[in-house]
Amino acid sequence: MESPEKNAQAKLFSPPASDKVGLYIYRDGLFGAALKKDIWVNGECLGESASSVFFYKELQGDKEHSVSTESEFSPNALVVHMQAGKNYFIRQFIKMGLFVGGAGLETVARDTGKKAITQLSLAESGNCSK
Secondary structure, three states: OOOHHHHHHHOOOOOOOOOEEEEEEEEOOOOOOOOOEEEEEOOEEEEEEOOOEEEEEEEEOOEEEEEEEOOOOOOEEEEEEEOOOOEEEEEEEEEOOOOOOEEEEEEEOHHHHHHHHOOOEEOOOOOOOO
16 A cells, blocks of 8 residues: 555545646445456556555546456456546446456546545555556
């Protein structure tokens, strides 16, 4: 986990620089709590998620970004056009699979994302299992 200071700073939900976007990706809920799933942004490792954690990353604004996560047989991807100067919230969720649980992604409203993240811990970025 990141430091308490970085955790608190991320939870201020400050707007990013005018040419950037703030991307919050989180995982809440108890279903599949023991599973860890990699998350990639634009093909680069963001980190390995676990239950009750979130990630924060600033990206270039006014363009499409791809967020993907591992699933049972292949990655699941979500492509979102992100407007500069705004924060975006994506929820990762665990779903049933044939052999093991997979993961999916969905965009959520700002208020929904903020409310969920206040109960979670900021994960350290950059460590994927694959």
